[in-house]
Amino acid sequence: MNIILLSGGSGKRLWPLSNDIRSKQFIKIFKTEDGNYESMVQRVYRQIKKVDADATVTIATSKTQVSAIYNQLGESVGISVEPCRRDTFPAIALATAYLADVKGIDPEEPVIVCPVDPYVENDYFEALKALGRQAAKGEANLVLMGIEPTYPSEKYGYIIPETPDQIAAVSTFKEKPNAAAADEYIRQGALWNGGVFVYKLNYVLGKAHELIDFTDYQDLFAKYDTLAKISFDYAVAEKEDRIQVMRFAGQWKDLGTWNTLTEAMGESSVGDAIMNETCENVHIINELNVPVLAMGLRDVVISASPEGILVSDKEQSSYIKPFVDQIHQQVMFAEKSWGSFRVLDVEEESLTIKVTLNAGHSMNYHSHKNRDEVWVVISGTGRTIVDGMEQEVKAGDVITMQAGCRHTILAESELKLVEVQLGKEISVYDKQKYIR
Amino acid sequence: MNIILLSGGSGKRLWPLSNDIRSKQFIKIFKTEDGNYESMVQRVYRQIKKVDADATVTIATSKTQVSAIYNQLGESVGISVEPCRRDTFPAIALATAYLADVKGIDPEEPVIVCPVDPYVENDYFEALKALGRQAAKGEANLVLMGIEPTYPSEKYGYIIPETPDQIAAVSTFKEKPNAAAADEYIRQGALWNGGVFVYKLNYVLGKAHELIDFTDYQDLFAKYDTLAKISFDYAVAEKEDRIQVMRFAGQWKDLGTWNTLTEAMGESSVGDAIMNETCENVHIINELNVPVLAMGLRDVVISASPEGILVSDKEQSSYIKPFVDQIHQQVMFAEKSWGSFRVLDVEEESLTIKVTLNAGHSMNYHSHKNRDEVWVVISGTGRTIVDGMEQEVKAGDVITMQAGCRHTILAESELKLVEVQLGKEISVYDKQKYIR
Numbered sequence: 001m002n003i004i005l006l007s008g009g010s011g012k013r014l015w016p017l018s019n020d021i022r023s024k025q026f027i028k029i030f031k032t033e034d035g036n037y038e039s040m041v042q043r044v045y046r047q048i049k050k051v052d053a054d055a056t057v058t059i060a061t062s063k064t065q066v067s068a069i070y071n072q073l074g075e076s077v078g079i080s081v082e083p084c085r086r087d088t089f090p091a092i093a094l095a096t097a098y099l100a101d102v103k104g105i106d107p108e109e110p111v112i113v114c115p116v117d118p119y120v121e122n123d124y125f126e127a128l129k130a131l132g133r134q135a136a137k138g139e140a141n142l143v144l145m146g147i148e149p150t151y152p153s154e155k156y157g158y159i160i161p162e163t164p165d166q167i168a169a170v171s172t173f174k175e176k177p178n179a180a181a182a183d184e185y186i187r188q189g190a191l192w193n194g195g196v197f198v199y200k201l202n203y204v205l206g207k208a209h210e211l212i213d214f215t216d217y218q219d220l221f222a223k224y225d226t227l228a229k230i231s232f233d234y235a236v237a238e239k240e241d242r243i244q245v246m247r248f249a250g251q252w253k254d255l256g257t258w259n260t261l262t263e264a265m266g267e268s269s270v271g272d273a274i275m276n277e278t279c280e281n282v283h284i285i286n287e288l289n290v291p292v293l294a295m296g297l298r299d300v301v302i303s304a305s306p307e308g309i310l311v312s313d314k315e316q317s318s319y320i321k322p323f324v325d326q327i328h329q330q331v332m333f334a335e336k337s338w339g340s341f342r343v344l345d346v347e348e349e350s351l352t353i354k355v356t357l358n359a360g361h362s363m364n365y366h367s368h369k370n371r372d373e374v375w376v377v378i379s380g381t382g383r384t385i386v387d388g389m390e391q392e393v394k395a396g397d398v399i400t401m402q403a404g405c406r407h408t409i410l411a412e413s414e415l416k417l418v419e420v421q422l423g424k425e426i427s428v429y430d431k432q433k434y435i436r
Numbered sequence: 437m438n439i440i441l442l443s444g445g446s447g448k449r450l451w452p453l454s455n456d457i458r459s460k461q462f463i464k465i466f467k468t469e470d471g472n473y474e475s476m477v478q479r480v481y482r483q484i485k486k487v488d489a490d491a492t493v494t495i496a497t498s499k500t501q502v503s504a505i506y507n508q509l510g511e512s513v514g515i516s517v518e519p520c521r522r523d524t525f526p527a528i529a530l531a532t533a534y535l536a537d538v539k540g541i542d543p544e545e546p547v548i549v550c551p552v553d554p555y556v557e558n559d560y561f562e563a564l565k566a567l568g569r570q571a572a573k574g575e576a577n578l579v580l581m582g583i584e585p586t587y588p589s590e591k592y593g594y595i596i597p598e599t600p601d602q603i604a605a606v607s608t609f610k611e612k613p614n615a616a617a618a619d620e621y622i623r624q625g626a627l628w629n630g631g632v633f634v635y636k637l638n639y640v641l642g643k644a645h646e647l648i649d650f651t652d653y654q655d656l657f658a659k660y661d662t663l664a665k666i667s668f669d670y671a672v673a674e675k676e677d678r679i680q681v682m683r684f685a686g687q688w689k690d691l692g693t694w695n696t697l698t699e700a701m702g703e704s705s706v707g708d709a710i711m712n713e714t715c716e717n718v719h720i721i722n723e724l725n726v727p728v729l730a731m732g733l734r735d736v737v738i739s740a741s742p743e744g745i746l747v748s749d750k751e752q753s754s755y756i757k758p759f760v761d762q763i764h765q766q767v768m769f770a771e772k773s774w775g776s777f778r779v780l781d782v783e784e785e786s787l788t789i790k791v792t793l794n795a796g797h798s799m800n801y802h803s804h805k806n807r808d809e810v811w812v813v814i815s816g817t818g819r820t821i822v823d824g825m826e827q828e829v830k831a832g833d834v835i836t837m838q839a840g841c842r843h844t845i846l847a848e849s850e851l852k853l854v855e856v857q858l859g860k861e862i863s864v865y866d867k868q869k870y871i872r
Contacts, residue, residue, distance in 0.1 A: 015729070274759055278752055289782065290742065291763050293451070295756065296749025300733070306726065309740055311747050313732025316714055320731065323710055327727050344780040345790050345854070346725065349831065350814035352790070352854050354781050374834055376810045376856040378786035395785065396858045398810055400834055418781070418788050418856050420812040422832045 001052045001132055002105055002201070004080070004095045005044065006088065007061035007069070007116040013257050015324040016307035017285060021334050024256070025117045026068045029285060031266045040117045040255065042072050051125040056103060059116065060095040070337040071358075078103065083224045089235040090227045092197070093208035094220055100205055101217035107202035110135040113232075115195045119253040119264050127248045131198040134167060140244040142237060143198040144170065146191025148249040152182030155254070157193040157233070161245050164189055170243045173233070191247060197232060207236050258283075258301045258310070258317035271304075281314070306332035306342055330428070338363060339411075344418070351421040357382070357411035365408040365436040371423030373407070375399040380415030384408070385436065406434055437488045437568055438541055438637075440516070440531045441480065442524065443497035443505070443552040449693050451760040452743035453721060457770050460692070461553045462504045465721060467702045476553045476691065478508050487561035492539065495552065496531040506773040507794075514539065519660045525671040526663045528633070529644035530656055536641055537653035543638035546571040549668075550632045555689040555700050563684045567634040570603060576680040578673060579634040580606065582627025584685040588618035591690070593629040593669070597681050600625055606679045609669070627683060633668060643672050694719075694737045694746070694753035707740075717750070742768035742778055766864070774799060775847075780854070787857040793818070793847035801844040801872040807859030809843075811835040816851030820844070821872065842870055 007025060014024040028037040038046065041059075048055050058078035059069055066079055080095035092113055099105040110132040118124065127145065135143045146159045157175055161168035173193070174185055212227060214220040237243065255261040262283035268275065271286030273294070280298040287305040294302060301317055303310045308327065312320065333342040338361035345352040357363070357380075365385065375384075377397045384391050384399050386407045393399065393409070401407050403423065409415070443461060450460040464473040474482065477495075484491050494514035495505055502515055516531035528549055535541040546568040554560065563581065571579045582595045593611055597604035609629070610621055648663060650656040673679065691697040698719035704711065707722030709730070716734040723741040730738060737753055739746045744763065748756065769778040774797035781788040793799070793816075801821065811820075813833045820827050820835050822843045829835065829845070837843050839859065845851070 016726075274762065276752065276755070276759060278749070286745075288745075290452075290744040290765070290768065292745045292747065293756070293759055293763075294747045295759070296752030297736070297747060300747070302745075302747055304745055308726040309722075309724075309728045309738075309745060311728065311730050311733060311736070311738055313714070316712065316732030319712070320729070323712060323729055323731070326710065327729075329726070332726065344788065347814055347852065350852075352780065352788075352814070354788070372832055374812045374832075376812070378783055378788070378856060378858065396808055396810075398834055398836055416783065416786075418854065420814060420854050422814065 001048075001055040001129055002099060002109055002111045003048060003055055003057050003128065004092065004099070004111060004113045005041075005057065005059045005116040006091060006113060006195075007041065007059050007065055012321050012324040013318070014261065014303075015320060015327075016305040016310055017287065017303055019305075019307050019331055019333075021064050021331055022068060023065060024261075026065075026072060026335065027285075029261065029265060029270055031270075037270060039072055040119070041069065044116060044118070045073050045077070047120070047122055047125050051122055052129065056099075056105070058095055058099060058103070060091045067334075067336040067338075071335045071340070075337070083221065085229075086224060086227045087229040088232040089211075089230045090224065092204060092232050093212065094217070094224065096201060096204045097208065097214075097217040097220050100201055105201055107200070107205065108136075109201055110198055111201050111204070113197040113199075117255065118194070119251075119255045121251050123250040124248065124252065127246070127250070128196065128198075131196065131246050134244065134246060135198040135200060138200070139242075140169075141199060141203050141242040142240050142244070143167075144237070144243065144245045145194035145196035145198075146245040146247050147194045147252045148247060149182075149186050149190070149192050152179050152186055153192065154179055154182060158182070158185045158190040159193050159245050160185060160188055160190045161247075167244055167246050170245050173238050191245060192252075193233075194248065194252065197237065204236070211235060258303065258312060258320070259314045262301050262314065273302075283314075337361070349422065349424055349426075351426050353419050353421070355417050355419055357409065357415045357417075359411055359414050362410035363408045365406055365434045367404055367406045367432050367434070368421075368423075368430045369432070370403060370425045370427075370430050371421045372403055373401045373422070374420045375401075375409070376418045376420075378416045378418055380411060380413045382409055382411040382413075382415045385410075408436065437484075437491040437565055438535060438545060438547045439484060439491055439493050439564065440528065440535070440547060440549045441477075441493065441495045441552040442527060442549060442631075443477065443495050443501055448757050448760040449754070450697065450739075451756060451763075452741040452746055453723065453739055455741075455743050455767055455769075457500050457767055458504060459501060460697075462501075462508060462771065463721075465697065465701060465706060467706075473706060475508055476555070477505065480552060480554070480556075481509050481513070483556070483558055483561050487558055488565065492535075492541070494531055494535060494539070496527045497552075503773040504771045507771045507776070511773070519657065521665075522660060522663045523665040524668040525647075525666045526660065528640060528668050529648065530653070530660065532637060532640045533644065533650075533653040533656050536637055541637055543636070543641065544572075545637055546634055547637050547640070548632065548634045550630075553691065554630070555687075555691045557687050559686040560684065560688065563682070563686065564632065564634075567632065567682050570680065570682060571634040571636060574636070575678075576605075577635060577639050577678040578676050578680070579603075580673070580679065580681045581630035581632035581634075582681040582683050583630045583688045584683060585618075585622050585626070585628050588615050588622055589628065590615055590618060594618070594621045594626040595629050595681050596621065596624055596626045597683075603680055603682050606681050609674050627681060628688075629669075630684065630688065633673065640672070647671060694739065694748065694756070695750045698737050698750065709738075719750075773797070785858065785860055785862075787862050789855050789857070791853050791855055793845065793851045793853075795847055795850050798846035799844045801842055801870045803840055803842045803868050803870070804857075804859075804866045805868070806839060806861045806863075806866050807857045808839055809837045809858070810856040811837075811845070812854045812856075814852045814854055816847060816849045818845055818847040818849075818851045821846075844872065 025040040080098040269284040273284035516534040705720040709720035
């Protein structure tokens with residue numbers, strides 16, 4: 001099974017756990033059998049591998065997510081990096097060209113495109129396999145997944161099939177309707193559009209060449225920023241006559257808001273949390289290392305991270321976006337391919353962060369124009385390179401670096417350090433990278 | 437006016453803004469005319485000085501509060517330090533002996549004892565002055581303040597006067613009653629016991645010598661830990677026949693719970709906070725430097741500090757204590773006489789804190805047995821002394837100190853530093869002080 005997972009946006013609706021660089025699909029919120037927590041992308045990846053251990057998984061995403069993906073899934077996962085955001089048609093075209101030209105997938109093989117964040121059980125991925133087999137038959141150019149609707153939702157697009165069969169030709173598409181229209185569509189046998197597209201590789205490659213002037217993957221990648229923003233639905237699906245839909249009646253949830261996300265949580269709290277006995281339908285997700293105490297609340301979600309604290313009625317939590325848009329602060333934590341960092345203190349002319357490097361990983365070799373830095377290693381062992389000079393370091397060692405000085409650190413074991421940045425114009429953009 | 441302010445307990449009921457070393461009276465929550473925030477103790481001190489600029493103010497408290505008092509009121513305020521906690525009779529006896537022997541107050545002068553945290557207006561302190569004048573007349577040995585009750589509270593003790601006059605002899609005292617009994621007392625003309633005791637200095641000094649075997653203040657201080665715990669009400673007031681009560685009908689609030697405290701707040705939030713328009717009767721006190729966003733809440737208090745986060749229905753917030761008793765963590769921030777500190781990061785074998793030294797102040801000269809330390813100065817200028825070696829320091833300077841090494845830092849301007857502590861058994865008790 002060749003599967004492309006579309007990993008989108010920054011997800012302000014799940015602030016403060018999502019921020020400009022951590023999208024909602026990376027929040028570790030789902031308890032696994034071994035008692036740890038996994039994120040949506042980890043859950044989906046694990047489910048795919050369970051259903052098909054040999055599946056070729058490619059994540060189509062922006063470069064801001066690459067570090068988080070490698071951090072959470074390991075570095076063997078395929079990533080089709082979008083140089084900038086250009087909606088789903090260019091993203092799917094790029095990922096399909098990547099499968100053809102980089103992965104060498106046969107043009108006749110089926111490709112399954114699916115969102116990265118459906119909250120589903122394994123039967124969903126079995127259904128995706130069936131969709132792949134259906135596409136391979138060549139009865140249609142495009143096969144979609146139609147979710148059996150459970151209520152007249154206003155949040156989804158609808159697909160009206162020609163017959164109520166398990167597999168049917170698509171009669172028409174309907175945009176997100178109001179409740180009354182949704183009710184009417186459902187009476188006509190409509191299904192929710194699950195955002196899944198299955199096709200033989202050369203079908204989308206052909207469409208891409210029809211609509212975009214490019215030679216191969218590298219060329220498409222190079223001119224990606226010149227492409228128009230257009231959705232795959234609009235550019236391809238809605239114009240395709242040879243198109244089918246396959247019904248799916250299993251669990252399918254879109255966990256895009258705190259309200260829906262907390263419904264999927266196995267427990268009422270994650271992290272250090274206390275609730276008194278008068279709390280009802282309260283969920284707490286606490287990523288800070290101090291306790292949250294909740295008393296006498298009902299239908300409330302509390303979410304705390306280094307970015308901030310949300311306390312919201314669950315129903316109201318879906319209106320969060322404009323309020324989060326008002327909040328302007330630097331990113332306070334991030335997962336990177338080499339580890340993670342967290343801001344500990346912000347002053348006018350200094351910034352103190354904690355850096356955790358995974359064993360065997362290192363930062364880029366880099367320098368800053370406008371700031372000096374001090375590292376205090378607090379645990380682990382490794383090596384620093386400062387202006388070419390290599391040195392072994394361990395807990396308690398202090399490294400001072402003047403502005404302009406090139407530096408990196410390589411972790412032998414997991415290594416943690418406190419970094420104090422000092423200067424008048426401290427910015428994440430003040431960074432020059434070098435080849436070591 | 438000689439006034440003794442009784443500054444008590446650790447105030448877990450206002451967690452997370454109060455902790456083991458910051459009592460509720462030090463929380464800066466009341467907006468002043470100049471737009472800053474003051475604490476209860478600052479508010480009361482300012483009000484006393486407004487009513488009587490020459491008032492001699494002595495704060496009777498434990499040594500754990502001395503730093504916070506000097507930090508908030510300056511070092512000119514008198515403090516009678518209780519070596520350990522022994523309830524109100526020993527505390528008042530010690531403070532009275534301090535006034536006689538250290539401050540040299542005339543034994544015939546009236547002394548006013550009052551809690552440090554009533555939420556009142558200036559008329560309350562005018563009333564205290566009137567109580568002082570009444571005590572000076574010598575009609576009674578002890579004059580109390582009786583607050584005109586506004587409802588049959590179960591939280592206060594009651595004083596039943598012999599007549600409804602402004603000043604009357606006390607008929608009897610009643611312990612905190614249930615609501616029905618309180619109703620009955622009020623029908624009999626009872627007043628709330630305001631916890632104020634006014635007397636001529638030599639009266640309480642005489643009582644102290646009757647009940648405790650001591651020579652002078654120094655002697656009493658030295659044997660303080662051998663004294664029995666007993667309240668002033670029980671030891672003195674309830675046994676005194678020559679006792680009067682003066683009525684007070686002005687504003688008087690006891691802000692001991694989040695529910696009552698938020699009622700006294702001038703605004704709905706302090707600190708970085710956003711509320712949407714569907715919030716009703718919500719108060720946010722946020723001492724963190726990241727935002728709190730509240731949506732769709734009603735009758736809720738949110739309070740966030742480096743110690744933790746409370747989200748509570750206001751009514752429920754009065755039942756907080758047993759939950760806070762469950763929380764065992766180190767103190768995450770504190771105000772000291774020389775400045776303040778805040779814990780930034782806790783690891784198994786390291787602790788990172790931020791220290792702010794006020795201009796002209798310094799730490800004690802000290803060493804640690806089990807930990808090394810690193811200082812990174814992030815702003816300001818000053819001087820360090822490390823094993824006797826003095827050195828000027830400024831932002832960007834790094835000082836490393838091995839376990840056993842004696843060290844201090846003196847701030848010329850306000851000076852901030854990041855301190856990384858490194859070792860296997862990091863504890864606040866691992867500290868040896870030296871005379872410089």
